[in-house]
Amino acid sequence: INAGDYIFYTDWAWTSYTVFSISQTLMLIVGATYYLTFTGVPGTATYYALIMTVYTWIAKGAWFALGYPYDFIVTPVWLPSAMLLDLVYWATKKNKHSLILFGGVLVGMSLPLFNMVNLITVADPLETAFKYPRPTLPPYMTPIEPQVGKFYNSPVALGAGAGAVLACTFAALG
Numbered sequence: 001i002n003a004g005d006y007i008f009y010t011d012w013a014w015t016s017y018t019v020f021s022i023s024q025t026l027m028l029i030v031g032a033t034y035y036l037t038f039t040g041v042p043g044t045a046t047y048y049a050l051i052m053t054v055y056t057w058i059a060k061g062a063w064f065a066l067g068y069p070y071d072f073i074v075t076p077v078w079l080p081s082a083m084l085l086d087l088v089y090w091a092t093k094k095n096k097h098s099l100i101l102f103g104g105v106l107v108g109m110s111l112p113l114f115n116m117v118n119l120i121t122v123a124d125p126l127e128t129a130f131k132y133p134r135p136t137l138p139p140y141m142t143p144i145e146p147q148v149g150k151f152y153n154s155p156v157a158l159g160a161g162a163g164a165v166l167a168c169t170f171a172a173l174g
Helices: 010-039 042-063 079-092 096-121 125-131 155-173
Strands: none
Touching: 010 042, 010 079, 010 096, 010 155, 079 096, 079 155, 096 155
């Protein structure tokens, strides 16, 4: 639920953003596809995304209770991607294969883009990091230094590309 916490890792925000965008994409596509195919009613993907958003708000409240600023842990933007999934299911006359292929690609490519809104609208990460220092990461959690310029420094493109490929696979699992 708190996969939007990439902003917490302030000095690794872009790397974490890509990884967390993919994880959110897969979490959305599996649950939403299950809801859609189980009920057969277009609109249930958006309903699922709304449930996940409310759960995230509750989790944000827990972070807030621990002393973090409320905008520090960001709500992932699942709703627009879920609406696209519902639209595909409706437009293809409830064709499950089209849902997997077209819906998977649309969700995989759109969620990292919508998720960028989170990174742009939150408080300055560097300022927040100085106010709320985090503990040192254990060795197994320490990220590997990325290559400079790899993927043209575009976390949205990387997240969207990987998400589009993986979301189709995971939509089939859903």
